[in-house]
Amino acid sequence: MIASFRDLTSPGTDDRKLGFRVACVPMMRLWLTLEARPDFSSVPFRPIPINPENVGADGRIFLEVEDDGQHFFRTKIELLPD
Amino acid sequence: MNPIHELGGLVARFAAIPLLVCVVHGAPLVKIRTVRVPDAGNAADPATGFGAVAEEFSIGKFEISLTEYTVFLNTVATNPAAPAHIQALYHPQMEGDTSVKGIQRQLSNGAYGYQVISDGGRPVTYVSWFDAARFCNWLHNGGDAAAGTETGAYTLSGASSGILSKKPDARWWIPTENEWYKAAYYKGGAPTGYWTYPTKSDTAPDNVIDGAPNRANFYDGAFTVSGNNSEANNVLTHGGAFTGSVGPYGTFDQAGNVWEWTDGAPTTYQRITRGGS
Numbered sequence: 001m002i003a004s005f006r007d008l009t010s011p012g013t014d015d016r017k018l019g020f021r022v023a024c025v026p027m028m029r030l031w032l033t034l035e036a037r038p039d040f041s042s043v044p045f046r047p048i049p050i051n052p053e054n055v056g057a058d059g060r061i062f063l064e065v066e067d068d069g070q071h072f073f074r075t076k077i078e079l080l081p082d
Numbered sequence: 083m084n085p086i087h088e089l090g091g092l093v094a095r096f097a098a099i100p101l102l103v104c105v106v107h108g109a110p111l112v113k114i115r116t117v118r119v120p121d122a123g124n125a126a127d128p129a130t131g132f133g134a135v136a137e138e139f140s141i142g143k144f145e146i147s148l149t150e151y152t153v154f155l156n157t158v159a160t161n162p163a164a165p166a167h168i169q170a171l172y173h174p175q176m177e178g179d180t181s182v183k184g185i186q187r188q189l190s191n192g193a194y195g196y197q198v199i200s201d202g203g204r205p206v207t208y209v210s211w212f213d214a215a216r217f218c219n220w221l222h223n224g225g226d227a228a229a230g231t232e233t234g235a236y237t238l239s240g241a242s243s244g245i246l247s248k249k250p251d252a253r254w255w256i257p258t259e260n261e262w263y264k265a266a267y268y269k270g271g272a273p274t275g276y277w278t279y280p281t282k283s284d285t286a287p288d289n290v291i292d293g294a295p296n297r298a299n300f301y302d303g304a305f306t307v308s309g310n311n312s313e314a315n316n317v318l319t320h321g322g323a324f325t326g327s328v329g330p331y332g333t334f335d336q337a338g339n340v341w342e343w344t345d346g347a348p349t350t351y352q353r354i355t356r357g358g359s
Binding site for chain 1: 114116118120137138139140141142144145146205206207208209210214217218221253254255256257258261262333339340341342343355
C-alpha cells in the first residue's frame with residue numbers, strides 16, 4: 001500500500017532520479033475564424049486553438065492556416081476566456 | 083462578451099497557395115502540452131495547508147519527456163567548451179543509469195549531439211532544479227535556437243546553487259508547491275475539497291499498467307514495469323500511459339513515475355519534490 005501522496009514530499013538534491021514538469025501563464029484559447037466572401041455559400045471552418053507554445057516571447061502568435069484552394073478568407077482572432 | 087481582436091483590415095487571399103504557414107519568429111522547437119488550472123483563489127487543503135493558488139495558471143499535462151529535453155540539449159548544449167552550468171545540463175547517468183536511461187551524448191566534429199535511447203515519451207531524469215530552471219528560461223525566451231538559458235523566468239547568470247525566485251513576468255516556470263498540489267489534488271467543494279491521490283481517487287491506486295482508472299507507476303513490492311534494466315524496458319513509463327488515470331485538471335503521472343521539482347524551498351540548498359514514490 002502506498003502512503004498518501006499528499007503527504008509525500010522530499011527535499012531534492014541533484015544526485016537523484018528527479019524530473020519535472022513546467023507551469024506557464026494561463027493558456028489562452030484563441031480561435032482563428034475563417035470567413036468566406038458572401039458569394040461563397042459553403043465555408044470551410046476550422047477553429048485553431050492557440051496554446052502558449054505558439055506564442056513567442058514578444059507576444060506574437062504563430063498560426064498555421066490551411067487553404068482549400070477555392071476560397072478567399074478573412075481572418076479574425078477571438079480571445080475567449082476559456 | 084468576449085473581446086474580439088480583428089487584425090485591422092487584414093484580408094488574406096490564399097486561393098493559389100495549397101498550404102500557408104505564417105511564422106513571424108523562430109517557432110518553438112518543442113510543443114509543451116498544458117492544461118489549464120482555473121478556480122483561482124481556492125482554499126488550501128486543511129489537511130496539509132497546501133493547494134491555495136490566487137491566480138489561474140496552466141501546467142504541463144505530462145512530465146518533461148526525454149524527447150523534449152533532448153531537443154533542448156541539442157539546441158543549447160552542443161559546445162564542449164561551454165561553461166560548466168551548461169555542461170551540467172547533461173548528466174552522464176542519463177545514459178549510465180540503466181533503470182531510467184535515457185539520453186546518449188556523442189562528440190562529433192567538435193560538437194556534442196544528443197540522442198534519445200528507446201522511448202522518448204518517458205520522463206527525463208537526473209535533472210537538477212537549475213537544469214529545470216534553464217529549460218524554463220529557454221521556453222520563456224521562445225524555445226528556439228536563439229533562446230537563452232540564463233535570464234527570463236529566472237535570473238541565473240551561471241548560478242547552480244542558492245534559492246532563486248521566478249520573475250513576476252515569467253511565462254514558463256517550475257511550479258510552485260501550491261500550484262503543483264492544486265493541479266494534482268484539488269476537486270473543489272465540500273467536505274475536503276481535495277483528493278487523496280492525484281488520480282482523482284480517495285483510495286490508493288494500483289500499479290498495473292492499463293487503461294483502468296486509478297493507476298500509477300510506483301513501487302509496490304514490484305515495479306509497474308518489471309524492468310530488466312535494458313534500454314527498452316526500465317522502470318519509467320511513457321507519459322500518459324495510464325490512460326484512465328487522469329488528474330482533476332487533465333494532468334498525467336502526478337502520482338508516480340518520477341519525482342518532480344517544485345520551487346518549495348525548505349532550506350537554502352534544497353527544493354521540494356513531489357509526486358514520486
